[in-house]
Structure formats: C-alpha cells, structure tokens
Amino acid sequence: MTLRALRPVLLMAALLAGLLVLLPRSALLFHALFPSLDRPLYTRASFLDLTLAHIRLVLGATGAAALVGVSAGIFVTREAGRRLLPLLSATAAIGQTFPPVAVLALTVPVLGYGSGATLVALFVYALLPIIANTVTGLEGVERSTLEAADGMGFTPLRRLLQIELPLAAPVILAGIRTSAIINVGTATVGSTVGALSLGSPIIEGLSGSNTAYVVQGAILVATLALLIDRLFALGSDGTPA
Amino acid sequence: MLRVRNWVLPVLTGIAMLAVWSLGFLSHAPNRIVPGQPLPLWAVASPAQAVALAILAVGLLATAFLQSGRKTGLVTGSALFATLLLILAAAATGSVALANPDVPAARTSLGPAFWLILAALALAFVDLAQQAGLSTRARLLLAVVVFAPVVGMAMLGWFDALSLAREYRARSDVFAAALQRHVFLVAATALIAASLGVPLGIWATRHPRFRARLFAVLNIVQTVPSIALFGLMIGPLSSLAEAFPWLRTLGIAGIGTAPALIALVCYALLPLVRNTVTGLDAVPAATIDAALGSGMRPGQILLQVSLPLAFPVILAGLRVVIIQTIGLAVVAALIGAGGFGAFVFQGLGQNALDLVLLGVIPTILLALACDTAFSVLAANGEPQR
Numbered sequence: 240m241t242l243r244a245l246r247p248v249l250l251m252a253a254l255l256a257g258l259l260v261l262l263p264r265s266a267l268l269f270h271a272l273f274p275s276l277d278r279p280l281y282t283r284a285s286f287l288d289l290t291l292a293h294i295r296l297v298l299g300a301t302g303a304a305a306l307v308g309v310s311a312g313i314f315v316t317r318e319a320g321r322r323l324l325p326l327l328s329a330t331a332a333i334g335q336t337f338p339p340v341a342v343l344a345l346t347v348p349v350l351g352y353g354s355g356a357t358l359v360a361l362f363v364y365a366l367l368p369i370i371a372n373t374v375t376g377l378e379g380v381e382r383s384t385l386e387a388a389d390g391m392g393f394t395p396l397r398r399l400l401q402i403e404l405p406l407a408a409p410v411i412l413a414g415i416r417t418s419a420i421i422n423v424g425t426a427t428v429g430s431t432v433g434a435l436s437l438g439s440p441i442i443e444g445l446s447g448s449n450t451a452y453v454v455q456g457a458i459l460v461a462t463l464a465l466l467i468d469r470l471f472a473l474g475s476d477g478t479p480a
Numbered sequence: 481m482l483r484v485r486n487w488v489l490p491v492l493t494g495i496a497m498l499a500v501w502s503l504g505f506l507s508h509a510p511n512r513i514v515p516g517q518p519l520p521l522w523a524v525a526s527p528a529q530a531v532a533l534a535i536l537a538v539g540l541l542a543t544a545f546l547q548s549g550r551k552t553g554l555v556t557g558s559a560l561f562a563t564l565l566l567i568l569a570a571a572a573t574g575s576v577a578l579a580n581p582d583v584p585a586a587r588t589s590l591g592p593a594f595w596l597i598l599a600a601l602a603l604a605f606v607d608l609a610q611q612a613g614l615s616t617r618a619r620l621l622l623a624v625v626v627f628a629p630v631v632g633m634a635m636l637g638w639f640d641a642l643s644l645a646r647e648y649r650a651r652s653d654v655f656a657a658a659l660q661r662h663v664f665l666v667a668a669t670a671l672i673a674a675s676l677g678v679p680l681g682i683w684a685t686r687h688p689r690f691r692a693r694l695f696a697v698l699n700i701v702q703t704v705p706s707i708a709l710f711g712l713m714i715g716p717l718s719s720l721a722e723a724f725p726w727l728r729t730l731g732i733a734g735i736g737t738a739p740a741l742i743a744l745v746c747y748a749l750l751p752l753v754r755n756t757v758t759g760l761d762a763v764p765a766a767t768i769d770a771a772l773g774s775g776m777r778p779g780q781i782l783l784q785v786s787l788p789l790a791f792p793v794i795l796a797g798l799r800v801v802i803i804q805t806i807g808l809a810v811v812a813a814l815i816g817a818g819g820f821g822a823f824v825f826q827g828l829g830q831n832a833l834d835l836v837l838l839g840v841i842p843t844i845l846l847a848l849a850c851d852t853a854f855s856v857l858a859a860n861g862e863p864q865r
Contacts (some may be wrong), residue, residue, distance in 0.1 A: 322488060327612035330603065336847045338807025341840045344824050348833045349592060424705030428811060431828055441711050445814050450714050457708035468703045 245410025251466035255290070257460055263284050269451045271305060279451035281430075281440040286459060293436040293463060296426040297356065299420045300361030308366045309411060313399065324374070331371040339364050339425040339459035347432050357429030357436075364425065365418035372414025376407030409475055421463040437463065484544050488607050489645035491677055493540040496600040504591035506574050511585040512643070518591055524574030529566055536563050542602075548626055554677040557622075560604050565596055565629055569849035572638040579641040580796065587643040588865050589834055616859040620852060643834040655823075659842065662819035664702045665809045666846075670802055680749070680795065681756025682782065691757065706808045709746065713739035744808055748801040755797025759790025792858065799854040806847045810839070820846075 263286060270277035314320040315327050343360040350356040380403050388398045404411075430438030437460040444452030504518020505525075522530055537561055546552045574589040605626060609619050639645045647653060684691035701709070717739050763786045771781045787794075813821025823839030826832075 274570060279605075285557045313641070326488060326603065326607040329606050329610050333606070333848070333851075336851045337844055338805050338810055338847065340810045340821070340824065343841055344828065344836045344840050347828065347836065352831075355675060410810070420703055424707065427707045431814075431825055438707060441707055445711065453711040457711040460707045460711075461704040463705045464705055464708075465700060468699075472662075 244473060248466070251462060251469050253457070255466055256463045257288060258462060259287050260346045262455060262459070265455050273451045274363075276449055276451055279449070281452045281455050282433065284439065286455070289435065289437050289439060290459060293423070293426055293460065296358055296361060296429065296436060297419060297422045297467070298359050300416065301365050301422050304362050304365035304369055304418060305415050308369030308414075309373050311366075312370050312377060312450055315346065315376060315397070316377045318429055322388035327370060328374055331367045334367045335371070339421055340428055343428060347450040353459065354429070354434040356432055357434035359428060360429070361422045361425055365422055368414045368417040368421075369411070370470075372408065372410050372417075376410030379410065388457055398456065400457070412471065416468070418473065420464060423460065423467060427460050485547060486544055490541045490544040492600045492604050493537055496597045499593045499596035499802065503596070505593040506578070507589045507591045508578050508584065509587045512587055514585065516589055519574070521570065521593060524588050525570040529570045529573070533570070535565065536566070540566065548611065553608060560601055564601055564626065567594065567601075568630065568633055568661055569637070571642065572633065575639070577643040587646070587834070588641060589643045589751055589765055592626070598706060618854050620856060623852065626816070633860070643836055647832070647834045655838070658818060658820050659821060661817070662806070662809055662843070662846065665737075665740065665744065665812065665819055666802060666805045668818070669744040669748050669800060669805045671815065672741070672745045673752050674798060676745070677702070677749050677752030678756050681753045682753055682760065683752065684757050685760045694753065698753060701746045702750045706743065706747065706811045707814060709743045710739060710812060713743055732815040732821055735816040735819060739815055740812035744805050744812065747808060748805060751797045751800040751804070754796070755793045756790065758785055759793030763789045793859065795854070798850070802850050802854075803804045803847050806843060806850065810843055
C-alpha cells in the first residue's frame with residue numbers, strides 16, 4: 240500500500256487526534272465564540288472517553304453484524320438454506336426502509352435505557368445492508384466460474400473460501416461500510432436513550448441551549464465518521480462509495 | 481408418507497408459540513410511568529379465542545407436510561389472516577376487560593409477545609408472497625387486505641382501551657399537525673433537492689473536473705452523522721439571523737424548520753446527483769448520434785431524449801431520498817423541526833414508551849407506504865410484457 244493511498248486516512252486520524260488534544264484546552268476560544276454561555280466547554284466526560292465509547296459501540300455492533308450477516312448470507316446461498324433466500328432478501332429490503340432511529344427507539348421497551356439497547360439496535364440495523372450485499376455479491380459470481388472450480392475438483396468449502404468470497408468481497412465490504420457509517424450516526428442519537436457516546440454533548444447542548452457543546456460533539460463525530468469512511472476506502476479501490 | 485416440504489412457516493409458528501409461552505401478551509400498569517405487569521395470552525384471551533388460536537397454530541405447524549402450490553398458498557394465507565384477526569381481537573377484548581373506571585390512570589399496553597407474533601405473521605406473509613411469486617400489483621392487494629381490518633378495527637374503537645390509543649386521543653390534533661409537518665419536511669426536501677440535484681447532475685456529466693469535486697463534497701456530507709449536521713447548522717444560522725434581523729421574519733433561525741430543511745437537502749443531493757449522472761451516462765452514444773443526425777439541437781436532445789431515458793434511474797434516486805428523509809426528519813425533531821420525531825424524543829424523555837410508539841409506528845408506515853408507491857410506479861414504468 241502506497242503512502243499516497245494512506246494519505247486521506249492519516250489526515251483524518253491526525254485531525255481527530257489534534258481535536259482530542261486541543262478541544263479540552265480550548266475553553267478560552269469557546270468563551271470568545273459564545274460569550275453568553277457560562278460554561279462553554281463540555282466537561283461531564285472527557286472527549287477521549289466519549290470517542291472511545293463511540294468507537295466501541297460502532298465496532299462492537301458492526302463487527303458482530305458482519306459475522307452474523309455474512310454467515311447468514313452464505314447460508315441462504317447454499318443448497319441447505321436456499322429456501323430462506325427469498326424471505327431473507329425481502330426482509331432485508333423491507334427492513335432497510337425502517338428509519339435507524341425507529342429501530343433504536345423500539346429496542347428501549349425491550350432492553351431499557353442505556354448502551355445495551357443502543358448496541359442491540361445498531362447490531363440489528365447493521366445486519367440488513369450486510370445481508371443484502373453478501374447475497375448480491377455471492378449471487379453475482381459467474382456460473383461458469385463456479386463450474387470451472389467444481390471441474391477442478393474443489394470441495395464446496397474450498398470453492399467458497401477461495402473463489403466465491405474473494406470475488407464477492409468488494410460488494411460485501413461495501414455493505415459493511417454502509418452499516419458502519421449508519422452506525423456512527425445512530426450511536427450519536429443513542430445518547431437520547433442513555434448511551435455514552437459523542438452524541439452526549441450534542442444532546443445535552445440541544446436540550447440546554449448550549450450551542451458550544453453541540454459544536455464540540457458534532458465536530459468530533461463528523462471527523463470520526465470521515466476517518467472510518469476513509470479506512471473502508473482503503474479496503475475498496477480507494478474511490479468513495 | 482409424511483415428508484417435511486416446508487419448514488419456514490412451522491419454524492415461524494414455533495417462535496410465535498414460544499413467545500406466547502414465555503412473554504406477556506399485554507402489560508397492565510397502575511399508571512403511565514411505572515413498568516407494567518406482563519399478562520400471558522391465555523390470561524387475556526376469551527376461551528373461544530384461545531381455542532381458535534391453538535387450532536390455527538397446530539394447522540400452521542401442519543403446513544410443513546403440504547405440497548406447495550396455489551391451493552396450499554390460499555389455505556395458508558387464510559389461516560395467517562385468521563390468526564391476525566384473532567390476535568387483534570384478543571388484544572382488544574383483553575384490554576377492554578382490564579379497563580377499570582375507578583382507576584382512570586391505569587394503562588394497558590401491548591406486550592412483547594403481541595409484537596413478536598405480529599413480526600412472525602409479517603414474515604410469514606412476506607414468505608408467502610415470495611413463494612407464490614406475486615406481482616407488484618398482487619402484493620399491493622395483499623397488503624391492503626391485511627391492513628384493512630387493522631384500520632377498520634381501530635376506526636370502530638376496538639383498541640380505545642389500549643394505552644397507545646389513549647396517547648393518540650390525548651393529542652389527536654397535535655398528531656395531525658405532526659403528520660402534516662413530517663410530510664411537509666419530506667416533500668419540501670424532495671422538491672428542493674430534485675430542482676438542485678438534477679441540474680447539478682446534468683452539469684456534472686459535461687464537466688469531469690466539476691463532477692469529481694461535487695462527488696467528493698457530497699460524499700463527505702453523506703458521511704457526517706445527521707445529528708451533527710443539524711447541530712452544525714445552529715451556530716451559523718443563528719448568527720446570520722442575529723446579524724440580519726429581516727431574515728428572521730422569513731423564518732430563518734438557529735433551530736426549527738430552516739436548519740432542518742437545509743441539512744435534509746444536503747443529504748438528499750448525493751442520491752439524486754449520483755442517479756442523474758448514472759442515468760445520463762447510460763444513454764447510448766448511438767442514440768445521441770441519431771438524434772444529432774436527425775437535426776435536433778443539444779437542448780432538445782437533453783429534454784426529449786436523454787432525460788426521458790434516464791428518468792427511471794432518477795426516479796430510483798428520488799425513492800432513496802424520500803425513504804432516507806422520512807427517517808432523518810425524525811432526528812430533525814431534536815432541533816425543533818417537529819414531525820413524528822417530537823413524539824419519539826418526548827416519549828423517550830418521559831419514559832412513556834407508548835408515546836414513542838405513537839411516533840415510530842406512523843414513521844415506519846409512512847416509509848413503507850412511500851416505498852410501495854415507488855414500487856408500483858416503477859412496475860408501471862416497465863415495458864408491458
């Protein structure tokens with residue numbers, strides 16, 4: 240991997256690190272920008288802790304969803320699970336019309352307030368694009384390629400691991416990328432149901448008319464989202480999705 | 481000989497039965513705030529309802545051995561439909577029986593078992609439609625048939641004893657205003673985004689450098705979480721309104737409709753521009769040449785040849801925009817834009833989960849309705865076979 244390809248990632252990572260170092264020391268700046276506010280710097284939790292909590296939520300939910308979603312996509316494209324393929328595809332398509340916030344709000348009655356509900360909501364929603372893209376990717380592998388593999392005596396497992404998954408990988412990765420980006424946003428809204436995330440200063444700022452808190456949370460979460468997006472761009476051909 | 485031919489429906493039935501066995505069908509609480517007592521299905525359903533549901537469950541399990549076909553599909557569909565009606569009736573009569581005029585604050589809510597049965601039924605209907613290979617129009621008919629009794633029962637006041645209906649009745653005029661607001665936000669976003677996005681897309685197909693820059697910017701916007709974009713609008717817009725007070729008379733302020741609309745339009749541009757560019761790129765060069773050869777001017781070609789050919793793709797972009805905006809408009813309630821999101825966040829704040837549902841259910845129904853409408857549009861646009 241060339242340095243040139245890494246440049247956007249390094250840039251966003253440096254920006255995030257810089258913000259994490261400078262924001263806690265920027266009380267004077269925010270005092271000047273928002274003279275009417277008594278406490279213009281969010282101090283309830285450190286920005287580093289909020290960022291790490293946010294990353295944990297997104298990574299945990301997207302990682303689990305990738306594991307389960309790709310497995311489900313593989314299962315329904317095998318002989319044993321083919322009966323489920325139409326149902327799962329249709330459900331993934333219909334489910335994606337549900338707003339992510341709605342899914343978040345619906346987990347609260349079941350799991351109560353807190354990070355747990357948010358984690359489960361992120362996981363459930365992230366499954367949909369991953370399943371949809373895994374199925375699309377695996378079904379998109381040319382029939383002749385599969386027949387050639389069979390003719391060369393590949394076992395079904397070897398064919399899956401060495402032919403089908405590598406060929407479907409870009410589409411699957413695009414699905415995981417979509418999920419991860421949606422999750423960064425939904426984890427932010429998760430603060431309304433009591434999850435600790437970069438949304439905490441935003442929500443608190445919105446309810447307490449403290450625009451400075453909103454700006455601090457928004458800048459950090461926007462940078463984090465762009466960093467994660469650039470990381471995925473490394474895995475694909477480098478162009479934005 | 482008995483052979484399992486279809487295991488999907490029996491598995492779904494099994495899950496629903498397990499939910500009935502282990503979870504509350506209704507939940508009863510002395511007031512709106514405290515968590516309710518779970519009540520199992522057999523405790524709230526009348527004996528006749530319980531027996532009928534048990535027979536239906538056994539019947540649905542038995543469909544495992546039926547040969548798939550038109551007849552089986554019809555029988556299964558009817559059984560599912562009957563189950564839906566019975567479940568709704570059990571919730572209605574159960575909540576009425578629990579209502580006590582001496583305790584007006586008492587609340588009866590739908591429990592997890594109810595929702596899981598409903599989810600299993602929805603999956604079963606989807607599977608049925610998929611297996612039967614129904615056309616878009618037949619699917620629409622099925623959806624109407626399934627939804628009609630729900631709406632009918634609600635109109636007749638069957639569910640009035642449920643907490644969800646009481647939350648609605650407590651604010652029926654606010655609900656109408658929220659619906660109007662939500663639809664306005666979505667429609668205005670789609671309209672503004674289309675009138676900006678399509679020209680931008682046309683311009684981008686002619687200017688490669690502009691195209692690259694435009695997509696870079698729009699991709700960044702699409703990546704930034706909605707709530708952050710909403711939040712970042714507050715500062716600049718409120719200082720603008722402070723510097724130029726006449727702007728405030730136009731409704732421009734840090735919170736409210738203006739920042740919400742601006743952010744929603746920013747999100748909507750990427751799908752529209754992308755699909756416009758994709759659609760125009762896909763117009764065959766030979767078609768353009770033929771149009772040029774027949775003496776059409778470039779402007780004419782664009783309006784009469786390229787855009788009509790690209791229209792289905794642009795329409796698909798509009799579909800994405802509308803579904804996406806319905807969801808994002810919920811979040812916009814956090815900056816005072818109103819809509820169904822107001823109920824969601826109010827309910828989350830007050831721990832009143834039926835109020836949350838009052839915001840979530842119509843949002844989901846709105847998204848599903850718009851998605852269905854676009855499916856029908858797209859199906860009608862396809863050449864008849």
